[in-house]
Amino acid sequence: MPTVSVKRDLLFQALGRTYTDEEFDELCFEFGLELDEITSEKEIISKEQGNVKAAGASDVVLYKIDVPANRYDLLCLEGLVRGLQVFKERIKAPVYKRVMPDGKIQKLIITEETAKIRPFAVAAVLRNIKFTKDRYDSFIELQEKLHQNICRKRALVAIGTHDLDTLSGPFTYTAKRPSDIKFKPLNKTKEYTACELMNIYKTDNHLKHYLHIIENKPLYPVIYDSNGVVLSMPPIINGDHSRITVNTRNIFIECTGTDFTKAKIVLDIIVTMFSEYCENQFTVEAAEVVFPNGKSHTFPELAYRKEMVRADLINKKVGISLWFVHSFFRETPENLAKLLTRMYLKSEVIGDGNQIEIEIPPTRADIIHACDIVEDAAIAYGYNNIQMTLPKTYTIANQFPLNKLTELLRHDMAAAGFTEALTFALCSQEDIADKLGVDISATKAVHISNPKTAEFQVARTTLLPGLLKTIAANRKMPLPLKLFEISDIVIKDSNTDVGAKNYRHLCAVYYNKNPGFEIIHGLLDRIMQLLDVPPGEDKGGYVIKASEGPAFFPGRCAEIFARGQSVGKLGVLHPDVITKFELTMPCSSLEINVGPFL
Amino acid sequence: MADGQVAELLLRRLEASDGGLDSAELAAELGMEHQAVVGAVKSLQALGEVIEAELRSTKHWELTAEGEEIAREGSHEARVFRSIPPEGLAQSELMVDSMEDEVQRRLQLVRGGQAEKLGEKERSELRKRKLLAEVTLKTYWVSKGSAFSTSISKQETELSPEMISSGSWRDRPFKPYNFLAHGVLPDSGHLHPLLKVRSQFRQIFLEMGFTEMPTDNFIESSFWNFDALFQPQQHPARDQHDTFFLRDPAEALQLPMDYVQRVKRTHSQGGYGSQGYKYNWKLDEARKNLLRTHTTSASARALYRLAQKKPFTPVKYFSIDRVFRNETLDATHLAEFHQIEGVVADHGLTLGHLMGVLREFFTKLGITQLRFKPAYNPYTEPSMEVFSYHQGLKKWVEVGNSGVFRPEMLLPMGLPENVSVIAWGLSLERPTMIKYGINNIRELVGHKVNLQMVYDSPLCRLDAEPRPPPTQEAA
Numbered sequence A: 001m002p003t004v005s006v007k008r009d010l011l012f013q014a015l016g017r018t019y020t021d022e023e024f025d026e027l028c029f030e031f032g033l034e035l036d037e038i039t040s041e042k043e044i045i046s047k048e049q050g051n052v053k054a055a056g057a058s059d060v061v062l063y064k065i066d067v068p069a070n071r072y073d074l075l076c077l078e079g080l081v082r083g084l085q086v087f088k089e090r091i092k093a094p095v096y097k098r099v100m101p102d103g104k105i106q107k108l109i110i111t112e113e114t115a116k117i118r119p120f121a122v123a124a125v126l127r128n129i130k131f132t133k134d135r136y137d138s139f140i141e142l143q144e145k146l147h148q149n150i151c152r153k154r155a156l157v158a159i160g161t162h163d164l165d166t167l168s169g170p171f172t173y174t175a176k177r178p179s180d181i182k183f184k185p186l187n188k189t190k191e192y193t194a195c196e197l198m199n200i201y202k203t204d205n206h207l208k209h210y211l212h213i214i215e216n217k218p219l220y221p222v223i224y225d226s227n228g229v230v231l232s233m234p235p236i237i238n239g240d241h242s243r244i245t246v247n248t249r250n251i252f253i254e255c256t257g258t259d260f261t262k263a264k265i266v267l268d269i270i271v272t273m274f275s276e277y278c279e280n281q282f283t284v285e286a287a288e289v290v291f292p293n294g295k296s297h298t299f300p301e302l303a304y305r306k307e308m309v310r311a312d313l314i315n316k317k318v319g320i321s322l323w324f325v326h327s328f329f330r331e332t333p334e335n336l337a338k339l340l341t342r343m344y345l346k347s348e349v350i351g352d353g354n355q356i357e358i359e360i361p362p363t364r365a366d367i368i369h370a371c372d373i374v375e376d377a378a379i380a381y382g383y384n385n386i387q388m389t390l391p392k393t394y395t396i397a398n399q400f401p402l403n404k405l406t407e408l409l410r411h412d413m414a415a416a417g418f419t420e421a422l423t424f425a426l427c428s429q430e431d432i433a434d435k436l437g438v439d440i441s442a443t444k445a446v447h448i449s450n451p452k453t454a455e456f457q458v459a460r461t462t463l464l465p466g467l468l469k470t471i472a473a474n475r476k477m478p479l480p481l482k483l484f485e486i487s488d489i490v491i492k493d494s495n496t497d498v499g500a501k502n503y504r505h506l507c508a509v510y511y512n513k514n515p516g517f518e519i520i521h522g523l524l525d526r527i528m529q530l531l532d533v534p535p536g537e538d539k540g541g542y543v544i545k546a547s548e549g550p551a552f553f554p555g556r557c558a559e560i561f562a563r564g565q566s567v568g569k570l571g572v573l574h575p576d577v578i579t580k581f582e583l584t585m586p587c588s589s590l591e592i593n594v595g596p597f598l
Numbered sequence B: 001m002a003d004g005q006v007a008e009l010l011l012r013r014l015e016a017s018d019g020g021l022d023s024a025e026l027a028a029e030l031g032m033e034h035q036a037v038v039g040a041v042k043s044l045q046a047l048g049e050v051i052e053a054e055l056r057s058t059k060h061w062e063l064t065a066e067g068e069e070i071a072r073e074g075s076h077e078a079r080v081f082r083s084i085p086p087e088g089l090a091q092s093e094l095m096v097d098s099m100e101d102e103v104q105r106r107l108q109l110v111r112g113g114q115a116e117k118l119g120e121k122e123r124s125e126l127r128k129r130k131l132l133a134e135v136t137l138k139t140y141w142v143s144k145g146s147a148f149s150t151s152i153s154k155q156e157t158e159l160s161p162e163m164i165s166s167g168s169w170r171d172r173p174f175k176p177y178n179f180l181a182h183g184v185l186p187d188s189g190h191l192h193p194l195l196k197v198r199s200q201f202r203q204i205f206l207e208m209g210f211t212e213m214p215t216d217n218f219i220e221s222s223f224w225n226f227d228a229l230f231q232p233q234q235h236p237a238r239d240q241h242d243t244f245f246l247r248d249p250a251e252a253l254q255l256p257m258d259y260v261q262r263v264k265r266t267h268s269q270g271g272y273g274s275q276g277y278k279y280n281w282k283l284d285e286a287r288k289n290l291l292r293t294h295t296t297s298a299s300a301r302a303l304y305r306l307a308q309k310k311p312f313t314p315v316k317y318f319s320i321d322r323v324f325r326n327e328t329l330d331a332t333h334l335a336e337f338h339q340i341e342g343v344v345a346d347h348g349l350t351l352g353h354l355m356g357v358l359r360e361f362f363t364k365l366g367i368t369q370l371r372f373k374p375a376y377n378p379y380t381e382p383s384m385e386v387f388s389y390h391q392g393l394k395k396w397v398e399v400g401n402s403g404v405f406r407p408e409m410l411l412p413m414g415l416p417e418n419v420s421v422i423a424w425g426l427s428l429e430r431p432t433m434i435k436y437g438i439n440n441i442r443e444l445v446g447h448k449v450n451l452q453m454v455y456d457s458p459l460c461r462l463d464a465e466p467r468p469p470p471t472q473e474a475a
Helices: A008-015 A021-031 A041-049 A077-087 A112-116 A133-148 A194-203 A260-277 A311-318 A333-342 A370-381 A401-415 A464-472 A517-530 A575-580 B003-016 B023-030 B034-045 B065-073 B076-082 B102-111 B120-128 B161-166 B193-207 B257-268 B283-287 B296-308 B351-364 B407-413 B429-436 B451-456
Strands: A003-007 A034-040 A061-066 A097-099 A106-110 A120-126 A157-163 A171-176 A220-224 A230-233 A251-257 A283-285 A287-290 A296-299 A305-310 A346-350 A355-360 A481-492 A500-511 A542-546 A552-562 A565-573 A587-593 B051-063 B132-144 B219-221 B246-248 B289-291 B315-324 B336-347 B370-374 B380-390 B395-405 B419-427
Touching: A003 A008, A003 A077, A008 A061, A008 A077, A021 A034, A021 A077, A021 B370, A034 A041, A077 A260, A077 A333, A106 A120, A112 A171, A120 A260, A120 A287, A120 A296, A133 A157, A133 A260, A157 A230, A157 A260, A171 A251, A220 A251, A230 A251, A251 A260, A260 A283, A305 A311, A305 A370, A311 A333, A311 A355, A311 A370, A311 B351, A333 A346, A333 A355, A333 A370, A370 B370, A370 B380, A401 A481, A401 A500, A401 A517, A401 B193, A464 A481, A464 A500, A464 A587, A500 A517, A517 A542, A517 A552, A517 A565, A517 A587, A552 A587, A565 A575, B003 B023, B003 B034, B003 B132, B023 B034, B023 B132, B034 B051, B034 B132, B051 B065, B051 B102, B065 B102, B076 B102, B102 B120, B120 B132, B193 B315, B193 B336, B193 B351, B193 B429, B246 B289, B257 B283, B257 B407, B296 B315, B296 B336, B296 B407, B296 B419, B336 B351, B351 B370, B351 B380, B351 B395, B351 B419, B380 B419, B419 B429
Parallel strands: A097 A283, A106 A171, A106 A287
Antiparallel strands: A003 A061, A034 A061, A120 A251, A120 A283, A157 A251, A171 A220, A220 A230, A287 A296, A305 A355, A346 A355, A481 A500, A500 A587, A542 A552, A552 A565, A565 A587, B051 B132, B219 B289, B315 B336, B336 B419, B370 B380, B380 B395, B395 B419
């Protein structure tokens, strides 16, 4: 969930009133936001770098507000204020307009070289804008928030904003060999080639995260103006020439990307949020983008869409009236329209008096289905005002048979004097292979491709390593240690749809000054008694037969056969295994597959 | 004198005494070491109610060895003075001409038991000179007990089979038990606290008529884990940083292709009343295998199976099992944890129903004060986070997440249009940590578990009053 940090006093000024922290927290809760933290720059720095560094920092109170991940329109102060003011019916939602310029329209021409690397671009102009320091900071911060969220760390979309008065169109969006791109980037004093820049940014804490997006591509995306001035090299860095400042009056915005839909949403969000500060409020100047196929499109789209939803559907989905005949509990279509309007969705009752027509503004890209409208109606109605009822769904409960058996078994394992462990399903290759004297290829384990540490290389193929590690972590406990676990292991299996299968295993270990094979053997006898499997090879009975295994001491290992199939092994662990798990005492173990006993 | 004799003497004196006697005084009267009397007191105490002994401590001043010498022979200064011959010494060799031995006088006062006649300052001066020491004397004030008797006989410790058969137990006194001592814990196995809580949650769902879904597949395809839930392929949760993907087997071998086509269309073009996400949906991305990041993938499979059965029958499902996240680990987060999930599918379910079911569910957990907050989940709309008022923290804390599954998830499965599915989820670890007062999740889950904690953990009774927060004693 993205967190937006805004200056409290600035926020209250824009909201036209002050709140106590509790009141504002309550308002957030109602609206689906969360006042996550109340802090200041000073506090943040002192927490992260100590009091000394924080000495000169600002102690203006900051509200950190958690915003739902799909509400891009609430990622800046301007959007938050507009959303809350409309919610509280203090203002009407503004109408965003796209206008053609008096003079020539700004043009961005996309060449076909971009197709393989970053094929889409959209653009718009904010004319006669008036920044202040706070507005300017918010403008930069919004771009950063969009980059981190909907833009997927610039992979899907990257935003470039430029001082239009320093440039001259038409602009060209193309892709070139990195050695052929040379310009002075933001915050540098001289020109570098793209190759040099990629090298320099390897150590830049902010930019290094974006390099991988284009790094190994033969051509890098780049935007020029008609004089060959570089506007930006998306998605890495803008040129210094067209940098915007607090005094910039006319802004050219370009968004390039691999996801056309998202690029259009991002552009819409930026211009709807900041056209507030244009001389003609909420008015955006169009720009023309010419695609490689020669077709022209005008942006920003700023599309308003109409949806039709029946009032009784909303009532029914929210549950405002379903079980109550009295109209007292039902919201009238007019009231529902009013509720939706409070959610920035201008609505009115039309037709037979049960239809609500909802206008979805360009800021609400998250509304893609009637269910999104239903949710907004419910939020405006107040979740906590909804009458709670129980569904009349009549069902008979069943347990999953494997879990039912597991529950029964684990209670009797404890009754037999063994203590239950709960170990990780993920572990290192070493745990399931090397330490047990087995080759990893023989384990048929599934392998994880992106583990952050060796602890998460594979899914376990046996429960034994987890139990031995549990003993190793509890060596101070009095002996004997008697542990068990009944849980799943995973084995590759090409007969399943995903190519792997879980097996429910039961594993037990006995750790003491003597190996205690007879104890583990006795436990097996008890388990078979519990499962109603008689001793003996016939009539579905069980028997153990001398066997061997690299994890066991020679001559001290037996295979368990039950109901006509091999279900596991028991024995005294090999001293090498004991040593590799950092243990010092003899140990015997038992591990069986529970599945065959269902 | 043997212990027994001292004890007998003590009892006889006590019988004659008026109320009681002091162990130190008795020792002085009998002319024996105080320690011997103390020994007798203790052995009589062990017999039960024969005597009552109250420990008293008194402080008094005693001379040190050097102090004794000075009290006897005079202070060093005085001795020097006295050693001057009657004929005197040369004036240059003698600084004083007469003196009174004040130190000796004071020490003699202390020796005579009149230390209180000296001022605080004078005593401390003598103490600094190591001539005087303050001694604490522990004595017993002994009085008759409820079973006082001057004749003491050896008490039996335990009842024996012989005593029962001979009947001798009737005449024998028995040594009293110390009921303050701890008993011997039984030799037993123990269930793991987290899994005890799991059992209770299963019980609650079963009591509410919910059927358990199969969740025995840790490995899942991206399709069932994300795409089927209408979670777009560029969603951050599908990032390498959040999800464990598999190298082997890297891709799912089979997917239900008819259904896959419907899912693809819904993502890329919309449909079922939805605008869709309008992006280029890729089958390769859906095939990628991973360790499931939630049990909702299993719920999706269960709902898909349900949709294939005609006619539709309402269901209530639940599951509790492991899920995996490639996250940064800390005191409350591990790479794997247990997710609890409840699902109800029926005609015409509403948000009010969801809230009603949640209220019943949480009431069974002993949580009655609930509040619902609007939230965003990719696959539910409307969505609501569930908060409960925490008495200890004095604030609202999140206890679960819930919502109504999106039509874009349900309709491609083939579920009828007027069927709604409400669902909620929470982690098993968090309520368990709160229940058992555990701060570090590693002490609870995984091989670093504290076995003593497992041995000592009480029954899990979710609706019973929680005990007061644990103190530091637990190691």
